[in-house]
Amino acid sequence: MNIKKTIFLVALSGVLFASCSKNDEPELPKGDYDNGILVSNEGAFSGGTGTVNYISNDYLTEEEAIYNKVNSANIGTVLQSIGFNGDDAYLIANVANKISVADRYTMKKITEISSDLNNPRYIAFANGKGYVTNWGAGSDTTDDFIAVIDLSTNTVTSTISVSEGPEQIIANGNTLYVSHKGGWGTGSSVSVINAETDAFVKNISVGTLPDEMFIDNSGRLVVSCEGKAVTSWNPTEVLGSLVRINTSSNEIESTINFNTEFHPNSMSFSDGSIYLSTSSKIYKMEENSTQIPTTEVITTTVYGFSVNDGKIYVTDAKDYQSNGSLKIFDASTNLELKEFTVGLIPGKVYFN
Known part of the structure; x- marks a missing residue:
């Protein structure tokens, strides 16, 4: 028997066994709110506070107002949105002019940003900085800006003036892209900002009331423009549109007008498909399609929605005075899988 060879093989098998055992170990949760769904609830507009609900991926665990419970503190009036930067969550309270920064998996508060904000809405991250859209005063069309946040100190270090x-x-x-829905519902442009210089680059004229955006699999910016339905204060309909922008040239590649009376207020992109929603229906189209869908895939009340990992998550604000709901649908069959009661005016759905 070759003793050296036997020793070598035994040692090698031990290394392989240890390596396989290590790889087979399940990844431990990063906190109580890992491996689950987060629902941001706006809360009452006057004197209320936003909250966050947690639902585990297996649907077995539900918990309400998790930030409030962990920190014995309120997020603030109207939780407009949440942005994630690595393990950090930025919870933007619109009316309170405050951003609470917390660990996204434990919800333990890290710090708070409460200076140099004015009607903050949404946040994005680029070049080691955070960028927050701010509407300013609704009656002033000249005070709108992007707040630039130093992520190492979580303070606003500068602002970038933009249109209303x-x-x-x-x-x-x-490169940052900003949709301008307009403080009074009159916007029709997308701003381009250079995150290296924090300088405004240009405005791209798009359709009326641009809102949701995403980068598609071809690297194009896709913008959903809501348009305007006929109402008592708007007697003439303005068609909405889906605009595709070349991100190399920042020029419009194509514009597809929505059908009359079709004014989607939310959009999501997942697995090569675009989902659009009205207040009562969800539609689906392929990302390169030139035809706007005319038949819905789901009929349900929609306040906000997201699509993730083969499922469609739909929030319903109910009567805006009592707790709303979250419905989960299978994206392949469009069948409802589960419904949960969540907080007051549930808006957005996020995933840990």
């Missing part, structure tokens, strides 16, 4: 009603903001590398 900056709403959604997303980053594509070191």
